[in-house]
Amino acid sequence: MDAMRYSRQMLFAPINEQGQQKLTDSSVLVVGAGALGTVICNHLVRAGIGKIRLIDRDYVELSNLQRQMLFDEDDVRKALPKAIAATQKLKKMNSEVEMEAIVGNVTNENVEELMKDIDIVMDGTDNFATRFLLNDACFKLKVPFSYGGVVSSRGMTAFFIPGKTLCLRCMVQESAGNGQTCDTVGVIGPVVDIISSLQVTEAMKYMTGNEEHLRNSLKTMDIWFNQTYDIKFTDPNPACPTCVKKDFPALTKSAKNMETTLCGRNTVQIHQNKEMDLELWEQRLSGVSEAKRTPFLLKADFRNGLKLVIFPDGRVLVQGTEDSVKARTIYDRYIGS
Structure with missing residues (x-):
């Protein structure tokens, strides 16, 4: 670990040298290298996380450049897969971080293998089907799950810890949602930056051993209309199939013939x-x-x-x-x- 690189971060008392070493010893799975995922990876790499496994199924297009901070016009011309383009940029920022780029889709057939030797799973996806899959896999394998989502000028995020908090299914119904996507109502870049930065902040608290400072809420905001809400965690829903009944429904669904509408595409x-x-x-x-x-x-x-x-x-x-x-x-x- 290059102490000079992280000197300002280590001066922050809750992290200090011991916390920095914990970050260096940590491994994170980032699912999605789009708007949220690129900001998440940027912060994680600069903070000195030891290993990042990044998976994304898509490639870079011109409409991505408005909010997906790791990409440029050259990536568009080359039609590079996002995981590859992002990793190329991230390696230039911090060569100390071990980067693993995977061009592919997360399914119930590979999600547990993707989480092997991982300390935290970070949500950079654009659909709830994948989020519920990650939620179920995290609670089965007892790995913390950082949830985040944005659309329009709105965003929400929460940090779930198996055995200590309720899960995503307790707070969001699988059939919930108003059908709005980035393609129908748009999205502005600043809300992406804010939500993903909050995701990384909670993850850093956990990785550095500062769990007493975790927010323990589902934070929602609309940065255009100046609205912010915190829905405090309660006890798990007694009927929850994931964190209470341990059925993990997303892990038993067939992955074949899966059809997913991609946000904003x-x-x-x-x-x-x-x-x-x-x-x-x-x-x-x-x-x-x-x-x-x-x-x-x-x-x-x-x-x-x-x-x-x-x-x-x-x-x-x-x-x-x-x-x-x-x-x-x-x-x-x-x-x-």
């Missing part, structure tokens, strides 16, 4: 196959689309404005619609079973 992701040969699919689609292959993905542009983005791990992004039925129709037409 006018895109539906379909993950049906375990792997796809990009060279083979370039040959198959080149006759009906403008197909372009990179080492990380294949983009197929169709004349009707639709686009397929195919990843080696079997994921396909159907771009140009948020209608899962229409996306499935397009997928079946060009990809099949």
Whole structure:
């Protein structure tokens, strides 16, 4: 550990040299390298976290640059996967941090392996299906879960500790939500910075042994209309299937045929196959689309404005619609079973 690098952080009494060493000895899984995830990783790397495992399923596009702080126009031109582009930037900030970049999707089939040797899981995702999956896996494996979400000028965050606090399911119903996404109502960059910074702050308290200073609430805010609320943690919901009954429902659902609408992307992701040969699919689609292959993905542009983005791990992004039925129709037409 380079003490000079972290000297100002160690001067902060609650952290000091002992706390800094604890940060250096910690490992964090960051799920999502978009708006929240890029800010989270930036803070973690500069703070000197020992190891960061970063997983993201998407690639960099021009609309990301407004709020996803680790990316630039060169990443857009190269159509780099976000996990790769982010890691390249982060390594330049702090070469002492061990970075592991994974281009892929988190499912109930791989989430527990992704959490191996991890001290905290940080939520940088854009959908509740993945959040409930992370919540269930964290409470099964007894790993703290940092939840965060933003849309429009609003954000919310909470830090859940298995065995000590209630869980995400106790505070947010799985069927809850008003349907608003970054693609329908937009999002401003500052709320992303604030929520992800709060996420990292709580994580640092935990990692440095300052649990007595944890907020222990679900914080919500609207920074445009000047509203802030703290919903204090209560006892777990007696009917909670995760932290009370230990059923962990998200870990038992089938991961096949999963369709997910991506926030702010006018895109539906379909993950049906375990792997796809990009060279083979370039040959198959080149006759009906403008197909372009990179080492990380294949983009197929169709004349009707639709686009397929195919990843080696079997994921396909159907771009140009948020209608899962229409996306499935397009997928079946060009990809099949």
